[in-house]
Amino acid sequence: MSDIFREALMEDAARINVPQKTWEQVKQSYKFTSLNNAISNTPLQWDTIIRKICYGFAAALIVGGLLIASGFVSPVMAKTLERIPVIKAIFNFVGDKGLQNAIDKGFSTKVNRTATDKGISVTITDVLYDQGRLDIGYQVTTSRHDLSPNNYPGDMTIPLDSPGMQFFANNKPIHDTAQGTEQRMGNGRVGLVEIYPRGDLPETFNLQIAIHQIGKQQGQWLLTVPVSRQHTDTATKVFLPMKAETIGQTTIMIKKVEIAPSSTIIESVLTHPIKEKLSWTTIDDKGHVFRPISGYVMHKHVDGDMITETIRELFESPKIFPKYLILVPTTSNSGFPTKKIKVLLN
Incomplete structure (x- = not known):
């Protein structure tokens, strides 16, 4: 997003x-x-x-x-x-x-x-x-x-x-x-x-x-x-990967992934410098890019020059259930290294 x-x-x-x-x-x-x-x-x-x-x-x-x-x-x-x-x-x-x-x-x-x-x-x-x-x-x-x-x-x-x-x-x-x-x-x-x-x-x-x-x-x-x-909850799959990656001063942890009939929800915790704007692209195992729909900050905490945010983001769901997701983060920092984060859904 x-x-x-x-x-x-x-x-x-x-x-x-x-x-x-x-x-x-x-x-x-x-x-x-x-x-x-x-x-x-x-x-x-x-x-x-x-x-x-x-x-x-x-x-x-x-x-x-x-x-x-x-x-x-x-x-x-x-x-x-x-x-x-x-x-x-x-x-x-x-x-x-x-x-x-x-x-x-x-x-x-x-x-x-x-x-x-x-x-x-x-x-x-x-x-x-x-x-x-x-x-x-x-x-x-x-x-x-x-x-x-x-x-x-x-x-x-x-x-x-x-x-x-x-x-x-x-x-x-x-x-x-x-x-x-x-x-x-x-x-x-x-x-x-x-x-x-x-x-x-x-x-x-x-x-x-x-x-x-x-x-x-x-x-x-x-x-x-x-x-x-009730009907859609029965068909919803919930994963708790708790997958964390640190890139420079930024730490990204994927806490929860829910794939519902019409929506995919990703809950993550981001810790990064306050002045650094962080975003990422979400891709499934078939190369399909997830279209963002909505999102909001659930919680945030500031500690000096660093901020920790718990974010809930909503995407449209894929037609075929993926085996894993790939997150490609980017920031406003031009020196931020490119790194792919693989999140297994099993």
Whole structure:
């Protein structure tokens, strides 16, 4: 992973500001607003109102909350979206081999939950959850003639700067980094969002989402989506190589390698001079270079001119399970010797 990529991820993650409201507080605030609106227009049918709110609000929020968390829309992902023939292939548009391999092996779960408010519907189509990431596919459609899917950002887009987007796991706010992308398909828009867990999400939980704006249209949507990684955990292989190499003043130790259906996670401990920027390329036994997805510093300790960092990095998983990995470290020090670190996976 390059220094620029790593530092940008750390900086973005540090800037994320997640409201501290609980899921119950969010639901209560929307119940109050919905009640006022219902009284002023029609006789109150509370069960129907709550059911519609709960289905609708969260689906839309999934779309927007992840997009706003990173503010990132990949041109490659968007271009690939244009070639999708059907919405059931929602996960295949990202050009992510690890994700596609996991889907091909049946690790995604169909959700197909739809929420409708103000004539706009949001459908959560599929989810895929493993040790590295939680992926959510969605579709936005409308029966209104005054809204067009052609505009971006526009009528049917969850705006990146939309206020009030929140994610919860069993009623607790989710603080993890996320990103997403979306594009037009047919009479609506489709997209994919990803959350990158930091070890704080349970194996099985209710993902609760909230949003109150699509395009310029304000509304009220809430949704609960059950997610689980029990199936993917069973297929995940974990290795504790504890492989250490010292190069000059720099020591690299590979503590843990997890190869999940869509993600490969490498946990390492780096000790190096503070002024020295360290990165490396990860290659498998067949020469395939692992594409980095995300990463963050779990712990760090400064001792004089040296710093020790525990880093968790996320890559897409290979199609064929490797026998070993090769790490090729580089630093900002031009005199740093080239050395390959071989990590056996057995």
